[in-house]
Amino acid sequence: MTCTPAPPIGDAAPPEGFLTCIHHEGQQDCPATYPDRHVFYAGVEDTRGCAPCGCTEPTGATCSVLASAFSDERCSQLVVAGVVGTGDAPFCGTITPGTALGSKSVSVVSLDPGRCEPVGGEPIGSIAPTAAATFCCHRTSPVPA
Incomplete structure (x- = not known):
């Protein structure tokens, strides 16, 4: 429940570069009257890293x-x-007995x-968006002049 300016009177489009939108928390479907869906995220959860590195036995x-x-x-x-x-x-050297x-x-x-083969170091974890917000926008055509 947010107070916003009324859309332009009649079928006039909003000023260039602007859209008339409604906002919902989370990922939501948009109503038919506002079909242009945009999902934005407030942040990310980043658990990426690497598996421990090591080396096989040398040969x-x-x-x-x-x-x-x-x-x-x-x-x-x-x-x-x-x-x-x-x-x-x-070794069997010759040492006089006694x-x-x-x-x-x-x-x-x-x-x-010797040489060893490297092991480990594979990428692990993931990155996931958090705190989704859905904006559903209404695109109106400019009124012909």
């Missing part, structure tokens, strides 16, 4: 290390050393961490 990883054993505690008197890599058989070992060291010679 193709390789590495090799230099493993050394020493008879003293300062890693200065080398007993045996060898490069051991991914996929190699266990040899006391005082220290050991391992250093990385090469490292390739």
Whole structure:
């Protein structure tokens, strides 16, 4: 129940760029006398986002290390050393039986961490209009001059 100016007298059209309309809350059908339907929304509910991202287990990883054993505690008197890599058989260096070992060291010679496939990150959620309002308008033809 809103007070508005009366439509133009007779069959005259409203001023150019204007329409005579009625308003209803929500999405409504329009009566035959106001058939030009326009639905507007006051806002939106936005629940869009992305699924968590991740990575599959890496494949193709390789590495090799230099493993050394020493008879003293300062890693200065080398007993045996060898490069051991991914996929190699266990290292079997030749150490004289009964040899006391005082220290050991391992250093990385090469490292390739492999590759993984990305997973996740898919779009989720939606966007939906809220608070609909229906405007039903009457289009009148201009009166011929």
